[in-house]
Amino acid sequence: MAVALAHDLGDARPPRMVAGGRGRIAEQILEIAFANGIKVREDADLAQLLSSIDIDSEIPVEAFAAVAEILTYVYQANANHPGSGAEQDGGLSALWTKESE
Numbered sequence: 001m002a003v004a005l006a007h008d009l010g011d012a013r014p015p016r017m018v019a020g021g022r023g024r025i026a027e028q029i030l031e032i033a034f035a036n037g038i039k040v041r042e043d044a045d046l047a048q049l050l051s052s053i054d055i056d057s058e059i060p061v062e063a064f065a066a067v068a069e070i071l072t073y074v075y076q077a078n079a080n081h082p083g084s085g086a087e088q089d090g091g092l093s094a095l096w097t098k099e100s101e
Contacts (some may be wrong), residue, residue, distance in 0.1 A: 003028035003050045004033065007071055014058040015067050020051050039074045048074070 001022050007015035019029050033040050046066045053060060059067050 001047050001051055002029040004029050005049055005050070005067060005070075009075060014064065015071065016056055016058050017050055017053055018056065020055060022051075037071075039077060040065075041070055041073075043070075 002025075003017055004019040005015045006018045013026070022027060030040060032038075043066070046063060049063055050059060
């Protein structure tokens, strides 16, 4: 299972889920993330929670704290690598879990 999140720095709206899936779709989400330097984190509980929402939906309130922690890491990592192209991904990140299908 994998989900991809997006958030624009300075946007007051909550992050939204832009992709999600299991099996081959999850593999493709991770391949795209790794190929584009998008930050990836394994978090089974959060991925499970987010997998229940529709694509392009805002994350649920109960996920705010965990997602805020992830996006803080993403923004800090991007700021520490200026000129690497990483700053262009804004707040893109992917979450995944190795749980059985």
